[in-house]
Amino acid sequence: MKLIEGGICAAKGFTASGIHCGIRKNKTKKDLSLICSEVRANAAAVYTTNLVKGAPLLVTKKHISDGHAQAIVCNSGNANTCNANGVEIAEKMSDLTAAALGISPDDVVVASTGVIGQPLDIEPIAAGLPVLAGTLSDEGGDDAAEGIMTTDTVMKKVAVEFTVGGKTCRIGGIAKGSGMIHPNMATMLVFITTDTAISSGMLQKALSTDIADTFNMVSVDGDTSTNDMVVVLANGLAGNSEITEDGEDFAAFMKALNTVTVHLCRMIAGDGEGASKLLECSVTGAKDIATAKTIAKSVICSSLLKAAMFGADANWGRVLCAIGYSGADVDVGKIDVSFRSPKGSIAVCRSGAGIDFSEETAKTILLEKEIEILVGLNDGSAGATAWGCDLTYEYVRINGDYRT
Amino acid sequence: MKLIEGGICAAKGFTASGIHCGIRKNKTKKDLSLICSEVRANAAAVYTTNLVKGAPLLVTKKHISDGHAQAIVCNSGNANTCNANGVEIAEKMSDLTAAALGISPDDVVVASTGVIGQPLDIEPIAAGLPVLAGTLSDEGGDDAAEGIMTTDTVMKKVAVEFTVGGKTCRIGGIAKGSGMIHPNMATMLVFITTDTAISSGMLQKALSTDIADTFNMVSVDGDTSTNDMVVVLANGLAGNSEITEDGEDFAAFMKALNTVTVHLCRMIAGDGEGASKLLECSVTGAKDIATAKTIAKSVICSSLLKAAMFGADANWGRVLCAIGYSGADVDVGKIDVSFRSPKGSIAVCRSGAGIDFSEETAKTILLEKEIEILVGLNDGSAGATAWGCDLTYEYVRINGDYRT
Numbered sequence: 167m168k169l170i171e172g173g174i175c176a177a178k179g180f181t182a183s184g185i186h187c188g189i190r191k192n193k194t195k196k197d198l199s200l201i202c203s204e205v206r207a208n209a210a211a212v213y214t215t216n217l218v219k220g221a222p223l224l225v226t227k228k229h230i231s232d233g234h235a236q237a238i239v240c241n242s243g244n245a246n247t248c249n250a251n252g253v254e255i256a257e258k259m260s261d262l263t264a265a266a267l268g269i270s271p272d273d274v275v276v277a278s279t280g281v282i283g284q285p286l287d288i289e290p291i292a293a294g295l296p297v298l299a300g301t302l303s304d305e306g307g308d309d310a311a312e313g314i315m316t317t318d319t320v321m322k323k324v325a326v327e328f329t330v331g332g333k334t335c336r337i338g339g340i341a342k343g344s345g346m347i348h349p350n351m352a353t354m355l356v357f358i359t360t361d362t363a364i365s366s367g368m369l370q371k372a373l374s375t376d377i378a379d380t381f382n383m384v385s386v387d388g389d390t391s392t393n394d395m396v397v398v399l400a401n402g403l404a405g406n407s408e409i410t411e412d413g414e415d416f417a418a419f420m421k422a423l424n425t426v427t428v429h430l431c432r433m434i435a436g437d438g439e440g441a442s443k444l445l446e447c448s449v450t451g452a453k454d455i456a457t458a459k460t461i462a463k464s465v466i467c468s469s470l471l472k473a474a475m476f477g478a479d480a481n482w483g484r485v486l487c488a489i490g491y492s493g494a495d496v497d498v499g500k501i502d503v504s505f506r507s508p509k510g511s512i513a514v515c516r517s518g519a520g521i522d523f524s525e526e527t528a529k530t531i532l533l534e535k536e537i538e539i540l541v542g543l544n545d546g547s548a549g550a551t552a553w554g555c556d557l558t559y560e561y562v563r564i565n566g567d568y569r570t
Numbered sequence: 571m572k573l574i575e576g577g578i579c580a581a582k583g584f585t586a587s588g589i590h591c592g593i594r595k596n597k598t599k600k601d602l603s604l605i606c607s608e609v610r611a612n613a614a615a616v617y618t619t620n621l622v623k624g625a626p627l628l629v630t631k632k633h634i635s636d637g638h639a640q641a642i643v644c645n646s647g648n649a650n651t652c653n654a655n656g657v658e659i660a661e662k663m664s665d666l667t668a669a670a671l672g673i674s675p676d677d678v679v680v681a682s683t684g685v686i687g688q689p690l691d692i693e694p695i696a697a698g699l700p701v702l703a704g705t706l707s708d709e710g711g712d713d714a715a716e717g718i719m720t721t722d723t724v725m726k727k728v729a730v731e732f733t734v735g736g737k738t739c740r741i742g743g744i745a746k747g748s749g750m751i752h753p754n755m756a757t758m759l760v761f762i763t764t765d766t767a768i769s770s771g772m773l774q775k776a777l778s779t780d781i782a783d784t785f786n787m788v789s790v791d792g793d794t795s796t797n798d799m800v801v802v803l804a805n806g807l808a809g810n811s812e813i814t815e816d817g818e819d820f821a822a823f824m825k826a827l828n829t830v831t832v833h834l835c836r837m838i839a840g841d842g843e844g845a846s847k848l849l850e851c852s853v854t855g856a857k858d859i860a861t862a863k864t865i866a867k868s869v870i871c872s873s874l875l876k877a878a879m880f881g882a883d884a885n886w887g888r889v890l891c892a893i894g895y896s897g898a899d900v901d902v903g904k905i906d907v908s909f910r911s912p913k914g915s916i917a918v919c920r921s922g923a924g925i926d927f928s929e930e931t932a933k934t935i936l937l938e939k940e941i942e943i944l945v946g947l948n949d950g951s952a953g954a955t956a957w958g959c960d961l962t963y964e965y966v967r968i969n970g971d972y973r974t
Contacts, residue, residue: 218894218902218922248890250923282887283924390895392887469873470969477970483686486652487796490622498622518622519654520687559963565874566881 167422169429173323175307176338178361178403179204182306184313187294189280189287190243198291199313200263200298201238201357206273207401209235210370212377214394220245221252222276223395225260229272233366235399238357239263239295240277240314242342246286247278247392255286262292266299275397277355279316279342282392311340314355317564318344320437324429328422330415333406335362339426343384343434356381356396356430362419363402364409372420373398380427383459383552384435385467398423435553436536440560443475444536448551451543457494458543458550464492465539466554475537476556480505480528482514485539502542507534571826573833577727579711580742582765582807583608586710588717591698593684593691594647602695603717604667604702605642605761610677611805613639614774616781618798624649625656626680627799629664633676637770639803640674642761643667643699644681644718646746650690651682651796659690666696670703679801681759683720683746686796715744718759721968722748724841728833732826734819737810739766741823743830747788747838760785760800760834766823767806768813776824777802784831787863787956788839789871802827839957840940844964847879848940852955855947861898862947862954868896869943870958879941880960884909884932886918889943906946911938 174182184199209230213223229235239259246252256276264271278286311321325338339358364372377396402408409415436444447465452458465471468488474481482503490498503515509531514523531537578586588603613634617627633639643663650656660680668675682690715725729742743762768776781800806812813819840848851869856862869875872892878885886907893900907919913935918927935941 216891216894217900218890245887248887248919248923281885282891283919285924390891392891392894469965473966473969476966479970481685483649483652483796486622487620487686490620490796496621515652515687519652520689557966557969559966561873562877562880562961562963562966565877565961566883 167326167328167425170325170327170336172325173307173338174201174310174340174357174359175304176325177336177359179401180359181302181304182310183298183301183303184306184309185294185297188290189241196309196313197241197243198294198298199240199310200302201310201359202267202302203236203399203401204403205401206234206236207399208233208364208366208369209397209399210366210373211395211397212373214391216390216392218248218392220247220278220393221249222246222256222278223393224253225256226275226277226395229260229274232272234273235275236269236273237263237267238275238277238397240355241291242279242314242316244280244284244286245278245282245393248283249285251285255288258288259291262295266295277395279314279355279393307340314340314342316342316344317439318342318437320433322430322433322437324426326422326425328418330362330404330406330409330418333404335404335406336360337362337422337426339430341430341434344437344439358398358426360398360400361402361404362400362409363404363406364400364419368409368411368416369398369400372423376420376423376427380424380431383463383550384431385463385552385554431553435555438555439564440558441555442558443556445475445539445554445556446536446551447539447541448549449541449543450549451545452548453546455548455550457496458548460492460494461489461496461541462550462552464488465541466552469557472554472557475532476558478529478532480514480525480532485541486515486518489541496543497545500544502544504540505531506538506540507531507536509534571730571732571829574729574731574740576729577711577742578605578714578744578761578763579708580729581740581763583805584763585706585708586714587702587705587707588710588713589698589701592694593645600713600717601645601647602698602702603644603714604706605714605763606671606706607640607803607805609805609807610638610640611803612637612768612770612773613801613803614770614777615799615801616777618796620796622652622796624651624682624797625653626650626660626682627797628657629660630679630681630799633664633678638677639679640677641667641671642679642681642801644759645695646683646718646720648684648688648690649682649686649797652687653689655689659692662692663695666699670699681799683718683759683797711744718744718746720746720748721843722746722841724837726834726837726841728830730826730829732822734766734808734810734813734822737808739808739810740764741766741826741830743834745834745838748841748843762802762830764802764804765806765808766804766813767808767810768804768823772813772815772820773802773804776820776827780824780827780831784828784835787867787954788835789867789956789958835957839959842959843968844962845959846962847960849879849943849958849960850940850955851943851945852953853945853947854953855949856952857950859952859954861900862952864896864898865893865900865945866954866956868892869945870956873961876958876961879936880962882933882936884918884929884936886924889945890919890922893945900947901949904948906948908944909935910942910944911935911940913938
């Protein structure tokens with residue numbers, strides 16, 4: 167398996183496009199994206215667990231219930247959530263997309279991201295869809311990736327190539343996500359395409375299994391969005407014999423999918439609203455995976471630790487504090503903590519107590535852009551990783567004045 | 571019952587003092603406080619649920635186990651937590667206090683607050699205690715309140731006067747708390763004194779009942795401290811016949827205690843690290859109290875809402891979002907939301923959907939220092955209130971460079 171150039175159009179038979187249609191006031195920002203498969207694809211998805219669910223999720227869930235989809239339409243600038251006519255508008259988006267592509271509305275995935283509680287005007291979308299459909303191309307992946315961005319500062323895409331039963335397969339994905347990131351069952355908007363032949367059931371199994379260790383382990387600000395959604399389309403054009411059960415082929419697919427999702431997780435966390443650093447907390451030596459996950463996520467979510475990382479301050483007491491209130495059952499007296507970055511690593515706590523270390527060396531390590539927080543529980547052999555970012559002035563600025 | 575001037579020395583027979591002994595580098599900041607009762611008092615306490623517990627808590631728990639205490643010693647600048655010799659140092663603080671006052675070490679409550687994981691030097695404390703003991707006075711309450719402050723910007727004290735069985739009783743309290751505030755079973759450091767005669771058992775019952783609705787409903791940053799502790803001393807000098815069971819007297823005491831604790835909660839939340847506003851979320855119409863509490867706390871803890879309040883942005887979608895991921899079982903379609911401050915109130919969401927409102931009026935209301943977020947669930951008659959603060963640049967600045 168290898169990383170390759172490209173994103174959502176890397177797999178055979180997928181085209182995409184993205185334009186500014188007028189939902190966002192800033193005309194330099196794209197706000198409507200379309201992704202299309204040459205043939206009807208198997209589809210799987212996971213959604214936010216927030217009780218408040220965006221209208222597009224309700225419509226997508228219905229459309230995907232038969233295990234198939236062919237196109238994804240997504241707007242940014244408005245979440246179409248908590249609006250009285252939300253479902254009606256999402257259905258219209260779906261109908262218009264189907265008409266423009268000559269497919270069934272039941273094969274359209276619809277998604278929206280942006281501000282909650284402001285009615286979404288269908289007019290600019292109606293006007294934009296024929297343009298989007300007319301400009302679909304296998305080079306349109308970046309335009310589509312741009313069209314789903316909100317406060318994101320970098321476009322998020324990735325693609326891998328691997329082999330299933332002697333056939334070359336590809337998986338590509340794009341994501342948006344920067345604030346309101348603390349997924350539970352799904353995250354933000356992530357669209358993944360593959361030409362691997364795999365049944366809807368196995369595709370859903372792969373996705374549901376994978377997100378427990380990937381998107382559900384990312385937190386930017388502890389706020390679980392109302393519109394989180396991860397969708398995978400598999401059109402089978404790679405020509406491998408369809409994956410319909412566990413085994414070597416499924417394992418190869420899972421591994422490739424995981425490479426794509428971890429890559430997107432790191433991009434989402436590193437581009438967290440206002441973030442200046444990517445934080446990765448790896449817990450090892452746990453008695454079970456649940457304990458490792460609980461602790462990794464608690465550390466990544468601590469506002470105090472996030473602010474300390476922004477200040478490149480090796481304040482490991484906050485790591486222990488976050489472990490202590492995580493709810494996990496651990497022996498505090500066995501915990502080791504160290505920090506690592508491209509500049510080296512430094513142990514700061516052993517057996518639950520501080521040890522002498524060079525503040526200067528720690529500063530040098532923590533001034534880097536990607537910081538690992540290594541927690542050793544010395545209580546077993548399970549481990550887990552969580553991703554997050556530092557808490558900065560910029561986060562406050564962005565969110566103190568998001569709507570206006 | 572009425573609010574009166576004073577704090578920890580308002581009740582009969584309590585004296586206090588506070589000095590700079592040398593734990594903190596800044597000589598203008600007091601760092602050691604002493605509170606003393608003329609006679610041995612009944613005592614009750616609640617502690618943090620963080621698995622990582624400060625050494626002073628372990629020692630205090632042991633000393634208070636017999637239901638009695640006579641003095642409280644507390645230093646700021648160092649939490650004496652996650653240190654190999656922590657318990658030994660806390661015991662020494664206790665012994666030195668007992669020696670200076672001529673009481674038993676078992677009647678000393680010991681507390682520490684400040685940075686975690688740096689050994690606490692006993693020398694400045696040993697030198698300071700005789701000075702503290704020699705300067706105890708009923709006018710020393712403010713000095714003691716200052717001695718326990720860390721990043722607090724205002725001194726936190728309150729006192730009330732009420733009647734039990736025809737006798738005038740008083741309860742006074744001081745608190746410190748600004749960051750790492752998300753108590754669970756207790757909060758930060760809160761010391762309360764009263765001259766009411768009340769048995770240890772009923773005192774503990776009063777405290778344990780009260781904190782569930784007060785300190786446990788405060789959150790500044792979602793981080794539960796390792797050193798949270800609330801201690802009440804009741805020396806009985808008011809002369810009322812001792813409260814030993816439920817009834818009118820106990821109810822009067824509970825009401826007075828609640829007035830003191832709510833006052834301190836609001837002061838702690840409003841002085842949250844970097845805070846520019848006090849936020850109070852009141853949930854009504856819930857089917858039960860647990861639901862109301864879960865929702866009030868989820869709203870108060872949302873980083874996105876906190877940042878929006880800093881920006882005086884009426885972004886009610888974030889309120890609904892926080893309700894949706896709170897885990898509470900609610901009908902989203904019934905929820906009403908409005909904002910209120912001394913400048914008026916404004917409805918922004920009805921039956922789970924946005925309604926037209928004047929952004930200008932909303933701005934005027936939200937620019938105030940104290941903001942109420944009113945959530946109506948229209949699903950029952952239970953309610954709850956939680957307190958917090960906005961998320962500001964200052965929070966990031968303070969915590970990006972706390973140790974150095």
